[in-house]
Amino acid sequence: MTIILTPMQTEEFRSYLTYTTKHYAEEKVKAGTWQPEDALRLSKQTFSNLLPKGLETLHHHVWSLTLNEKESVGWLWIHAEPEHPQQEAFIYDFGLYEPYRGKGYAKQALAALDQTARSMGIRKLSLHVFAHNQTARKLYERIGFQETDVVMSKKL
Structure with a gap:
C-alpha cells in the first residue's frame, strides 16, 4: 500500500478547510496562544x-494523501516560493x-513529499508543530527534522 500526493479537488478542499479551521483554532487555544472566544x-x-x-x-x-490511488487518507499543504534563497x-x-x-502512513506521506519537493527544486522543508503534539514531534524528529527555534511561555 503506497501513499501518493494527489492535488486536492474543490469539494474535498471545502471539507478540509472547514475541518482544519476548527482544528487549528482548538490547537491555538490548547497551546495558550488564543482565547477560546476569539479562536475561530x-x-x-x-x-x-x-x-x-x-x-x-x-x-x-x-x-490529498491517497492510498493506492483511490482512497483519501489525509492532507498535506505546503508553500513553496520558487525564488526562495534557500530553496525552502x-x-x-x-x-x-x-x-x-x-499505521505508518504519515511516514510514507512525508517520504512522498520529500520526493515531490526534490522534483520541484526544493532543498529544505520547514514546519511548525505545537509543543503539546508529542506524537507529531517524535515523528518529525525520527525522519530528520531538527528544531531551529524554540518559543517558550510561562503562565503566571
Whole structure:
C-alpha cells in the first residue's frame, strides 16, 4: 500500500478547510496562544489570508494523501516560493484522518513529499508543530527534522 500526493479537488478542499479551521483554532487555544472566544474568528482570518484564492493561491500546493490511488487518507499543504534563497518550502498543514493514524502512513506521506519537493527544486522543508503534539514531534524528529527555534511561555 503506497501513499501518493494527489492535488486536492474543490469539494474535498471545502471539507478540509472547514475541518482544519476548527482544528487549528482548538490547537491555538490548547497551546495558550488564543482565547477560546476569539479562536475561530482568528483561525478563519488566518486561512483567508494564507489562501485568498483557495486552491488557486499562487505557490501553495494542497494535496490529498491517497492510498493506492483511490482512497483519501489525509492532507498535506505546503508553500513553496520558487525564488526562495534557500530553496525552502514550508509545510502549513499535514494530517491523517483518524482511522489511518498509527499505521505508518504519515511516514510514507512525508517520504512522498520529500520526493515531490526534490522534483520541484526544493532543498529544505520547514514546519511548525505545537509543543503539546508529542506524537507529531517524535515523528518529525525520527525522519530528520531538527528544531531551529524554540518559543517558550510561562503562565503566571
